[in-house]
Amino acid sequence: MLENRRWVIIGIFCLVGLVYLTRLFYLQVLDDTYSLGASKNSIKRVVEIPYRGQIYDRNNQLIVYNTPVYDLYVTPKQVRIPDTAAFCRMMDISRPEFDSIMGLAVNYSRVKPSLFLRQLSKEDFARIQDALVDYRGFEPVISSMRTYPAHTLANALGYVSEISKKQLDNQDIVYYRQGDYIGHNGLEEQYEEQLRGKRGVKFMMQNVHGVNKGSWKNGAFDTLAVAGQNLITGIDVEVQKYADSLMQNKVGAVLAVEPSTGEILVSVSAPTYDPNMLSSRFFSKNYRALLKNPYKPLINRPATASYRPGSTFKLIQALIAQQQGTLFPNTVYGHGGSPMRCHCRGGNNLRGAVQNSCNPYFYNVFRKFIYHNGEHNVFKSSAIGLREWHDMVEKFGIGDRLGVDLPFERKGNLPTPEYYDKAYRGALRWKFSNVYSLSIGEGELLITPMKLVNLAATIANRGWYITPHYIKGFGKVGVGVPSEYSVKHQTDIDYKYYLPVIDGMRGAVAHGTVTPLANIAGIDLCGKTGTAQNAKFGHKYDHSIFIGFAPMNDPKIAVAVFVENAGWGGKAAASVAALVAERYLKRKTEATVLDAQVKASNYMPPAQFLFDAKKPVTPKKDKDTTQKPAAPKPLMTATKPKAVTITGASGN
């Protein structure tokens, strides 16, 4: 009898289950008041995006600040537009644009707000503010936009724009959400975490009509937004702008650092663009235009363009050979026995060879360096010598990334014996005569302007360098600077060996390879010119290079300049460098003739080379910049006696 009560009990279980499921079905499926309630739930999460940190130059001048702008959000379900045509006119958008934006918004959600128009300026917003009352469903949200009062430094700064899908998916710690802004490239990316601050979240109670009723639980769950930190850079905006003006109608890079600190003073990538272009609501239009520009203004040449250093590399050769003990200040080499041409008279000592940039001299220096080991087999000896050479050159920060505070930096190439082994498909299949073009900075060497300016600073310091960097502090000078930017890197070359080289550099500017006008009075510029071969458009279009520092005995600025396709290094590049150094040291330009001459010159690569080709190619892009050194290719020239290097390196 009693066993049958089990059915009653099971019945109760099932009945309760059914009653609950019925109730749930009613709550969840039939009755939609609750789901509507949720979408405008009585608690609203308000995300507070803090102001992004501003960026200053070394003299406290603003480079980047934030302008308040308005993003307009739309909630499709609430939208009432009496006259769509008038609305479009007011918003300055076309009807198809309006339809596509609304379509996207409806697709996303009918009840949640989506972005309608972004970054309306204060003026634009003031214009539509009153009219918005007539159009329901639109809600302005205050936001901010990067503004660049100096209109310069675009490539080093990078830009701020919406986070990409890929970045959104690849976050280690999920912080960003769809539609968030994030720094791209340059300092904006490098220091993103400090600049962006920390997002705050506020919980607001709202009634059914969406009217705020105060904070939820007295703000127990709120987190305050923490404003981004202001970044102080070592850039000197005035000189930077001046350098910009000098680099007009030229392709290349200008870099200047303070040798004693490694702070970057000037960082010009030419051609460049106005950074404000990438921070308006026309971002995508402008970005596309810049991307299509054949002169590639979006490339940050100082850190990501690789060039052959040309004759500027002779400075390193002179230093390491002295340290090795195979070169003395009074060593003299003539032109004989060298496969290289030269336009100087020959018979120079070290000082004169630097001053006149004598190719055969450094051919001999390098030859002696490579074969300065007990080995008699030339192949083995070359390998040993090149290894020693590689290790000594590496100390100058060449061959690997320097560690500058930018997200992208190229390694360049400093060939090792293994590199040639691979290229010649076997060890001991190459010797000095295959690699001698390295002696004058040609061949397989690849180097960024950043490394070259670092070389100038190293010589200015007579033996050490601090890795070049943009940052000078967060909020205050010296705060939050990574510790690696106070480490002195030694080159392990004795102080005394620098002196004859520096003498020669001063000589080069005073009465050597540099054009006389660039020897500006009162700045005591020391320097070395270089002309990197660029067979692409014929040797008329070699790259003009100059590195140097000033003043000679108390260096305050080290400069490196690349001007592509400008030919002889002593003219274009040296002039720009001299003017930049003068402006920095004197805060004014007295060499007005030179100034005018430089500004008037135009070294843009010939248009037919750029536009005739199917895909737009700039010389540097195809030849030197972007590609990794394709191993076997240069060897084809070097193995033949009539190497391109010879003709190319005119050795100023």
Added chain:
Amino acid sequence: MARQNDPFSQNIDWLTLLLYLCLVTLGWLNVYAAVYTPEFHTSPFDMSTNAGKQLMWIGTTVILIICILVVNHTFFDTFAFVFYGFMILMLILVLVAGSNINGSRSWFKFGSFQIQPAEFTKVATALALAKYLDVPGINLSKQKDLLYVAGIIILPCLLIIASNETGSTLVFASFAIMLYREGLPSWMPAVGLSAVALFILALIFPKLYIFIGIGVLAVLVILIMPRYNRTLANLLAIGVVGIGMMIFVTGVDFFVNNVLQKHQRNRIKVLVDPTIDPLGVGWNVTQAKIAIGSGRLQGKGFLEGTQTKFDFVPEQSTDFIFCTIGEEHGFIGALVVISLFVALLIRIVILAEKQRTKFARVYGYCVAGIIFFHIMVNIGMTIGLMPVIGIPLPFFSYGGSSLWSFSILLFIFLKLDSRRVAFTRR
């Protein structure tokens, strides 16, 4: 038989075990979803969150289960009263030495973890009841035996009430299911259900209306009655019942308004009218309903819930865990969970009926009753069908005490059942 001595290949009821594992796993995932914050991408294994701790509790539970399966089945039978006595002792001890959490002195605190003896008293009481009813000759239709049974149930209740943990006390009502099966006179449940119905009516309607209603009902009964039954005694009996009901309704009124504490009163009243106390209990219930309601048919997806984050729904990883299921997995998720629970309950009843000993059967019905009561009250309160009573959803809610006690409860029964299977196979 060799198999019998091996605790791991015992004749465990695999279906029950499977249902148990499903429920525990789903529970853990939902605890994770409830504590998950999109800002910080909480890891499910982060020991600082409830989800990570719950995982640790699940781990210790496995050890407990193994212990239960290893010991001899006679252990529970023999020591039933010892357990009971021990738990009574603990309940007294907790009154003296327990930590005060949220106004109830019912927790022992060890470092950052807390244990609530009341949770385990259920198990001990179930064992004690089973043991008592196992004695031959005990019959629930006898008043003396009924009195003893009531005593076994009421003693821990009083102690738990003393520690201010009313919710846990109500759970002891679940033994009614076992008692019904074991021969409780059938008028008793009828009276009980009528009382509940009257109680609810008394809350909804003014006293006078109910009095009139009772009067009308009495007259109707008399009119419908066959004429020959209208004896004076019967009329008198109807009158007594009617007046008794009126007294009961008055009592309810008095009880609700004068005896219950304010928050308890509100929890009951809010059932009837959710707009009462809109920022307190009513608000919680409304939030819970919004969360569940917003899940619609398919739910918003795992971790995609918006209402069950940041404590919008209070106690969302413990007592209101069902909101997370409702919001993120919708009606389908709720259907699955409720079906799993009902399947488990039915399975336990079926197993209980198969038991050869009265001890095992009584214990099985206790298990079913306790789990059923928890499910009914917990889910009921989130969908506005039950007053808000702070008791956990078995296997789902975050918390070591509840997970341990439900697992012990269930696996002692499975252990007893495995003995039965081994016996039949031999």
